[in-house]
Amino acid sequence: MFNTFLNWNTKDYYMSSVRNSVQLIGHLGKDVEVIKFDSGKSKSTFSLATNEYYKNNKGEKETKTEWHNVIAFGKTAENMNSMLAKGSEVLINGKLTSRSYKSKEGLEKWITEVIANDFMVFGKKPAPF
Numbered sequence: 001m002f003n004t005f006l007n008w009n010t011k012d013y014y015m016s017s018v019r020n021s022v023q024l025i026g027h028l029g030k031d032v033e034v035i036k037f038d039s040g041k042s043k044s045t046f047s048l049a050t051n052e053y054y055k056n057n058k059g060e061k062e063t064k065t066e067w068h069n070v071i072a073f074g075k076t077a078e079n080m081n082s083m084l085a086k087g088s089e090v091l092i093n094g095k096l097t098s099r100s101y102k103s104k105e106g107l108e109k110w111i112t113e114v115i116a117n118d119f120m121v122f123g124k125k126p127a128p129f
Helices: 009-019 074-083
Strands: 022-029 031-036 043-055 061-073 087-103 110-120
Touching: 022 110, 031 074, 043 074, 061 074, 061 087, 074 110
Parallel strands: 061 110
Antiparallel strands: 022 043, 022 087, 031 043, 043 061, 087 110
């Protein structure tokens, strides 16, 4: 398929740019939390809910909600903090990453996160509750 439309150099560039690429549209489940490091850099974290709609075996409409952990760094983190709040609808562009950590009980746990490269807000920032 790619041979017809793209030369090999273009195809390689395109394929490498989308290898670990994630786009999500959803709503923030909580306000953005920001950490400022001594170096002056910022890190933001929040949860994002995405919904999938389908019909069950009885033909009834069902909704399945997935929760995603999102993190961002630098200017993106600062912009998210000033532009987003719980309930905001947002498009996130980023990549998936997984890491492990030790729980309080000493067990190894794994977490998957989306590292956001950029974002687009739909609508206005919701008023505080």
